[in-house]
Amino acid sequence: MSDVVTSTIGDHAPAFRPSYTKVFLAFARNSLVRDMTFRSNFIIESITSLSWMAMNLAYYILIYQFTVSIAGWSKMEYFLFLATTLFVNAIVQALFMPNCEEFSELIRTGGLDFALLKPIDTQFLVSLHKINWSSLWGALFAAGLMGYALWYLPETPSPVAFLLYPFYLACGVAIMYSLMIALAATSVWLGRNQTLYDFWFYITNFSRYPLEIYSGAVGDPIRVLFTFIIPVLIVVNVPARLLAKPLDGQNWPLAVFALFATAASLWLSRLVFTKAMRSYRSASS
Amino acid sequence: MAIIEIEGLAKSYRIYQKQEGLLASVRGLFRRKYRDVEAVRGIDLTVESGEFVAFLGPNGAGKTTTLKLLSGVISPSAGTARVMGFTPWKRENAYRRRFALVMGQKNQLWWDLPAQESFRLHQQIYCIEPAQFDRRLDELVDLLTVRNLLAQPVRELSLGERMKMELIAALLHSPEVLFLDEPTIGLDVVAQHNIQSFLRFYQQQRKMTVLLTSHYMKDVAALCRRVVIIAGGMIMYDGSLSGIIDRFSGHKVITLVFPGEKPPGDLSRFGEIVEEQGPKVKLKVDRNGIGGALSTILAKHTVEDVSVEDPPLEEVIAEMFSLATEQVKGREPRPQLA
Amino acid sequence: MSLPANYAPGFEAGDHSLARPNRLRIWATVLRISIEERLVYRGDFALGTLMRFLPLLTQVFMWSAIFYAVRRADGASTIAGFTYEEMIAYYLLTQVSRAFSSMPGLASMIALQIRNGEIKKYLIQPVDLIGFLLLGRIAHKLVYYVVAAGPFALVFYLCRDYFSGWPDATTMLAFLASLVMAFIMGFFMEATLGLLGFWLLEVSSLLFIYMLFTFFFSGHMFPIDMLDGLPWHLGTIVRAIPLQYLAYFPAAVFLGKIQGADLAWGLGLQLFWTVTFIVLCRVTFNLGVRRYSGYGG
Numbered sequence: 039m040s041d042v043v044t045s046t047i048g049d050h051a052p053a054f055r056p057s058y059t060k061v062f063l064a065f066a067r068n069s070l071v072r073d074m075t076f077r078s079n080f081i082i083e084s085i086t087s088l089s090w091m092a093m094n095l096a097y098y099i100l101i102y103q104f105t106v107s108i109a110g111w112s113k114m115e116y117f118l119f120l121a122t123t124l125f126v127n128a129i130v131q132a133l134f135m136p137n138c139e140e141f142s143e144l145i146r147t148g149g150l151d152f153a154l155l156k157p158i159d160t161q162f163l164v165s166l167h168k169i170n171w172s173s174l175w176g177a178l179f180a181a182g183l184m185g186y187a188l189w190y191l192p193e194t195p196s197p198v199a200f201l202l203y204p205f206y207l208a209c210g211v212a213i214m215y216s217l218m219i220a221l222a223a224t225s226v227w228l229g230r231n232q233t234l235y236d237f238w239f240y241i242t243n244f245s246r247y248p249l250e251i252y253s254g255a256v257g258d259p260i261r262v263l264f265t266f267i268i269p270v271l272i273v274v275n276v277p278a279r280l281l282a283k284p285l286d287g288q289n290w291p292l293a294v295f296a297l298f299a300t301a302a303s304l305w306l307s308r309l310v311f312t313k314a315m316r317s318y319r320s321a322s323s
Numbered sequence: 324m325a326i327i328e329i330e331g332l333a334k335s336y337r338i339y340q341k342q343e344g345l346l347a348s349v350r351g352l353f354r355r356k357y358r359d360v361e362a363v364r365g366i367d368l369t370v371e372s373g374e375f376v377a378f379l380g381p382n383g384a385g386k387t388t389t390l391k392l393l394s395g396v397i398s399p400s401a402g403t404a405r406v407m408g409f410t411p412w413k414r415e416n417a418y419r420r421r422f423a424l425v426m427g428q429k430n431q432l433w434w435d436l437p438a439q440e441s442f443r444l445h446q447q448i449y450c451i452e453p454a455q456f457d458r459r460l461d462e463l464v465d466l467l468t469v470r471n472l473l474a475q476p477v478r479e480l481s482l483g484e485r486m487k488m489e490l491i492a493a494l495l496h497s498p499e500v501l502f503l504d505e506p507t508i509g510l511d512v513v514a515q516h517n518i519q520s521f522l523r524f525y526q527q528q529r530k531m532t533v534l535l536t537s538h539y540m541k542d543v544a545a546l547c548r549r550v551v552i553i554a555g556g557m558i559m560y561d562g563s564l565s566g567i568i569d570r571f572s573g574h575k576v577i578t579l580v581f582p583g584e585k586p587p588g589d590l591s592r593f594g595e596i597v598e599e600q601g602p603k604v605k606l607k608v609d610r611n612g613i614g615g616a617l618s619t620i621l622a623k624h625t626v627e628d629v630s631v632e633d634p635p636l637e638e639v640i641a642e643m644f645s646l647a648t649e650q651v652k653g654r655e656p657r658p659q660l661a
Numbered sequence: 662m663s664l665p666a667n668y669a670p671g672f673e674a675g676d677h678s679l680a681r682p683n684r685l686r687i688w689a690t691v692l693r694i695s696i697e698e699r700l701v702y703r704g705d706f707a708l709g710t711l712m713r714f715l716p717l718l719t720q721v722f723m724w725s726a727i728f729y730a731v732r733r734a735d736g737a738s739t740i741a742g743f744t745y746e747e748m749i750a751y752y753l754l755t756q757v758s759r760a761f762s763s764m765p766g767l768a769s770m771i772a773l774q775i776r777n778g779e780i781k782k783y784l785i786q787p788v789d790l791i792g793f794l795l796l797g798r799i800a801h802k803l804v805y806y807v808v809a810a811g812p813f814a815l816v817f818y819l820c821r822d823y824f825s826g827w828p829d830a831t832t833m834l835a836f837l838a839s840l841v842m843a844f845i846m847g848f849f850m851e852a853t854l855g856l857l858g859f860w861l862l863e864v865s866s867l868l869f870i871y872m873l874f875t876f877f878f879s880g881h882m883f884p885i886d887m888l889d890g891l892p893w894h895l896g897t898i899v900r901a902i903p904l905q906y907l908a909y910f911p912a913a914v915f916l917g918k919i920q921g922a923d924l925a926w927g928l929g930l931q932l933f934w935t936v937t938f939i940v941l942c943r944v945t946f947n948l949g950v951r952r953y954s955g956y957g958g
Contacts, residue, residue, distance in 0.1 A: 055416075061447045068444065072435045075476070082866040089870070093877055100887060101727060104740045109726040151396045152431035157419035158448045240715040251722040260718070315414075319336060320396050 056158050062166055069169040083172035087131075091124055091179045109250035115282040116248075117187035121180045122278040123246050125207060128176030130214045136170045138218045139235065142225040148320045161311050165219055188281070199280040206280060206293070209300040210273035214242060216307035217270065223307075223314035245270040248278075265292075269299035326500065326532045327370035327393065332402035333556075334388055335361040362388040364556035365402065370534065375526055377547035378536040381644040385556040386536040390502045393534070394424045406500060420449060423493035427505035430489060432477045438488040439473045442495060449496040456495065463491045466521055483514030490518070494525070501526075503535040507542055519545045540637050554644055564636070572639045575613055577606045579620065580628040587624050602627075607634070692796050713756070713809075714816050720752050741886040747916055749823040751884055753816070754912035759881060760809065761840045762847030762907040764798060768871075771855025772864040775953070784950065791852060791946055798848055828915060835924055839911040842928075842935045847907055849938035856942065859949030878902065880909025886918075903934040 073080045098120060102113045111119060141164045144150040153163050188194070221238050244252075244264045249271050252261035264271040276296045279289050337357045363385040370376055378386040391397045393404060395411035395418070404411060409418035432441040446456045464470045467487040477485060486506060493501065503522075507515045523546055526533050537543055543550060544564060552560040552567070560567060574594075581587070581602045590596060593616040594608035608616050613631060620626065633639075728745040731737050738744060743751060771794070774780045783790040817824075828836070854871055858864050876882055878899050885905055889896035899905065910927060913919050919927055 056448050056450050061444070064444045064447050068433060068436055068440050071440065072433070075435060079863070082863075086866055086869045086873075089873060093873055096877070097882060100883065100891075103890070104887070105727050105730045106734055107730050108723070109730070149429060151391065151394075151424070151426070151429060154396050154414060155394060155419055155422075155424055156448050157416040160414075163448075240713075243716045243719055247719055247723055251719075251726040253722075256718075257722055260722075316398060318397060320391050 058158075058162060061158065061162075065167050066169050070171055073171045080172050083170075084175050087173055088175050088179060091176055094124070095120065095183065109248050111248050111250075111282070114187045114191045117183055118191070118282045119248060119274065119278040121184035121187060122207070122210075122281075123274045124176055124180035124183065126210050126214060126273055128173050128180060129207075129211050130218070131176065132170045132173035133211075134165060134215045134218055135173075136168045137165050138222040140168065141165075141219070142222040145223075145225040145314075145318065150318060151320055154315070154318070160315060161219070161308065165215070184281075191282075195281045202293075203277050203280050206277035206296060209296055210277060212300050213269055213273050213303045214245075216303035217241065217268070220307040220310040223311045226314040226317050226319070241268060242270055242273075245273045245275075249275050265295075266299075269296075269303060272296045272299050324372045325369045326372040326374075327368070327404070327406050327534075329366055329368040329393075329404045330402055332363060332366045332389070332392060332404055333361070333400050334363040334385075334392060334397065335359050335400050361556055363392070363399070366553070366556075366558055368551065368558065368561070370532060372532055373530045374549060375533045375547045376535070376549045376551060377543040378534065378551050378553055379543060379640065380536075380553035384553045384644075386553050387504050388556075389553065390424065390504050390534060390536060394422065394502055395419070396424075420496065421498055422500040422502065423496070423498040424502040425486075425489050425493045425504065425506055427486065427508035430477070430485065432485070432488055432492060434478050435476055437474045438477055438480075438491070441477070441488075441492060445492055445495050451496055459495055459497065460491070463494055466525065467491065467517075481514075483510050483517070486510065486514070486518060487521075490521070497529070499531060501531050501533045503533060503537075505536055505538065507537060507539055515539065515541065522546060540640070544636070552640070552643070559643070567643075568633050568636065568639055571643045572634055573610050574607045574634055575610055576632050576634055577608050577613070577617065578628075578630045578632070579604050579606065579626055582625055582627050590620070593620065688792070688796055692800050714812065717752055717756060717816075721749055724748050724752075741884060741889065742918075743884055743886070746823045746825070748884070749820065750916060751912050753820055753823070754915050755881055755908045757813070758840065758843055758908040758911040760805070760813075761802070761911075762843040762879075764847050764851040767794070767798065767848070768851040768855035768868050769865060771852060772858030772861075775856075775858040775949075776862070780953070784954075791942065794852065795848060802844070828917060832914060832917060832920075832924075835928060836911055836915045838928060839906070839914055839931055842931050843907055843911055846903070846931070846935045846938055849935070849942040850903075853938065853942045853945050856945045856949050859945075859952055875904055875907060879904040879907040880912065881907075884913070885909050903931075903938075906931045906934060 098116060101108070102116070106112065108116060141150075144153070144164070150164070153160055156163055218238055241264075244260070249261055249265070252258070252264075252271075261271065272292070272295070276293055280293070283289060336359070338360055362383075366385075366389060378389065380386045388397070392399050393406055393411050395414045398412040407418065407421060409415060411418065432438055433444075442460060445451070446453075451459075464473065467490065469484060469487050469491070472480060472484055472488070477488065480488065490506070506522075507518055510518070519542060522533070522535075525531070526546075533546075535542065535547065548563060550560070550562065550564050550567065551558055560570065562570075576597065577594075579586070579590075581604070583602060586599065586602055586604045590604060590606060593612070594606045596604060597607050598605040606616075617629070617631075621629075724745060728738070728740065728748070731740060740748065780790065783793060827833070851871075854864065854868060857867065861867065878885065885896065885899050888899055910919075910931060914924065914927070
């Protein structure tokens with residue numbers, strides 16, 4: 039009997055680790071196919087995402103009608119900052135936002151069952167399985183804004199800054215992602231949670247301003263909190279300063295700390311995720 | 324060779340109890356009341372390799388919870404389970420590569436994409452070699468006759484077609500153990516039959532071990548020799564389908580046809596009259612009293628035709644479920660949890 | 662489905678002498694159930710209310726930096742007629758306006774119910790859909806105010822230095838009136854948008870555009886006075902459309918920016934817009950229902 043079993047179902051390939059790159063490419067392809075089948079939806083989403091960006095830019099153009107600088111950031115420097123913010127946003131929205139929202143929904147409805155069955159890292163699977171291609175227009179918009187600002191910036195940043203910029207941008211995205219997936223995972227304990235999304239929005243809101251504005255009796259603790267405890271202030275500030283500000287004694291330590299903060303965020307979010315998956319209850323439909 | 328070994332497996336949930344009334348709701352803001360619900364209360368079960376086992380039970384009996392425990396989707400509150408030597412809720416990739424779960428109520432295919440795209444994704448995730456993948460897909464697609472549907476978005480498929488695709492997705496990596504949770508729910512008779520015959524054929528050919536939960540007795544009768552009845556989170560019966568009647572039905576049904584227009588009026592003292600149609604009467608008689616009843620009736624009346632049958636299986640099981648549920652209810656109030 | 666010929670929203674068939682108290686009881690029950698429903702999600706509530714003030718905090722810092730830069734550059738102490746203190750007070754007050762006028766999820770819920778056919782439930786039952794939703798929203802808001810009163814009071818107390826004392830009784834009354842109208846107007850504007858779901862398959866992009874415009878031109882993001890000096894009469898146009906009543910107007914009233922005849926005129930215009938949207942919503946609903954029943958549901 040057991041002989042028969044091994045001979046009929048023993049045609050398994052040797053247990054390979056799946057290629058995560060290939061799986062990711064399959065996700066990307068499937069998402070694109072999906073987006074293209076709902077083309078009008080895709081166009082509308084692209085337009086809305088772009089108009090949101092335009093509104094953001096318009097707001098700062100308006101403010102710079104009344105002042106020449108904010109917390110030491112000139113208009114063009116601030117545009118670089120804004121472009122970095124939009125970059126991070128676009129990447130987070132394209133890769134992680136739809137997945138994390140769905141993840142929290144899957145936890146609530148019990149749809150996560152299938153993700154848990156797959157012989158592949160569950161966090162990888164739930165974090166990346168959908169890609170929102172229309173959000174990537176934001177990255178283009180940001181690139182345009184960045185090019186414009188760099189053109190008018192009196193001093194061109196150093197080549198080192200250009201080299202480090204994409205790296206720190208990725209660090210920023212990683213920190214945002216960590217926060218988001220950790221928050222989504224808490225749905226396991228908290229149930230339906232629209233507030234989670236709000237919470238993420240409100241917390242990351244702090245990251246969208248230059249850290250110099252947080253000063254004084256209230257500002258200093260806030261700056262410390264969002265740099266060292268929930269390191270969202272690093273996300274945009276570190277890469278944006280690379281381009282807009284000289285790399286002086288004040289900026290280097292922060293850049294080094296950003297490496298540590300990224301690693302710590304990723305590790306902590308992994309911890310929360312694993313713990314949440316152990317408590318998953320699989321609601322029945 | 325035992326492929327699944329379960330000992331003392333139990334699962335209880337804490338659920339938030341909503342309070343009635345406005346004041347209580349306000350109080351609920353500050354202090355919540357929880358209640359423990361025991362979905363599975365200590366199950367022991369051994370399944371041999373290559374068996375096709377059915378889980379029967381009323382809604383909320385703990386069938387689905389047991390399957391979810393065995394597939395590692397949830398962790399138990401007590402007990403152990405080994406499937407192919409693995410503890411399911413450790414969720415090791417080595418284990419997850421070797422079994423599959425199909426749920427009639429949930430779907431894992433990408434809703435807006437053709438099924439074949441989801442299959443390709445499976446190929447990547449399960450590291451199925453291209454040649455093997457093509458061969459298996461070919462075979463499954465032919466067996467289930469869905470070749471022309473592969474390129475259609477899943478949302479445009481009928482429920483039956485979708486279920487076939489779900490089965491293909493689950494079988495592409497050639498699992499040794501297959502868990503099926505209500506695979507034919509909501510399907511019409513033809514689709515049910517198609518899926519049954521496919522499962523029977525494929526299981527026999529592949530010698531997979533299959534655990535199936537279903538509401539349809541026809542599924543069970545067609546597929547499984549071994550039936551496990553779960554009610555109130557416990558195993559009430561484990562054996563053959565026909566054994567259920569012997570064990571749980573205290574009655575047989577006597578059908579009598581009398582010569583005249585009307586049957587005699589004194590039949591109800593032998594047992595409950597289930598049906599009366601002209602001269603034909605169906606009597607539900609206690610199993611032990613069959614001999615006595617028959618000889619008395621035959622002695623007193625002229626009878627044209629007589630037959631003694633077991634009651635229909637569905638009835639016996641339904642009776643048993645309500646009995647089991649009442650037994651459990653007697654111990655403590657327990658909400659239904661599917 | 663088809664509607665009875667004598668169908669009139671808000672009225673029940675049958676004994677009219679009984680209809681009135683009965684209807685009151687129905688409304689009371691609806692209100693009670695909605696409040697209970699809202700209270701179940703306490704975690705959402707407590708967190709949500711606190712979170713609401715976080716963006717405000719960044720605004721305080723941002724404007725502080727901006728005013729500092731302006732003062733240093735050309736010694737000016739106002740921007741578009743607002744001092745730093747007034748600016749912060751303005752943002753705090755728009756939070757109050759938005760607490761009245763914003764209707765999260767209303768329009769998308771209506772559109773969804775139209776799309777998935779759940780709306781039939783209301784068309785069959787002797788309950789007026791819009792009335793039902795309005796009560797649900799009032800319940801929603803009442804619960805919100807109860808829970809939010811604490812945090813609001815705390816934040817305003819902490820920020821009391823940004824205010825130059827309480828306004829006089831007339832201003833206060835005008836402020837309250839404009840808040841109540843902001844709620845009604847916000848509700849009927851969003852409900853109308855949601856009811857467009859009778860004609861459009863997908864209203865979410867429309868809603869996004871509405872949200873974007875509201876965000877930008879209601880005064881939620883900045884006082885619309887800042888637009889006054891801009892080309893193409895942008896300031897004039899924004900003042901002419903009704904969005905300002907959702908955020909800017911009540912806040913400006915409280916700060917005493919609008920007084921005397923301007924105040925009376927402003928309140929009158931707000932009333933006009935409020936009534937307009939009530940009528941518009943009702944008309945949209947009736948037309949939509951007619952279309953819906955025409956298609957046989």
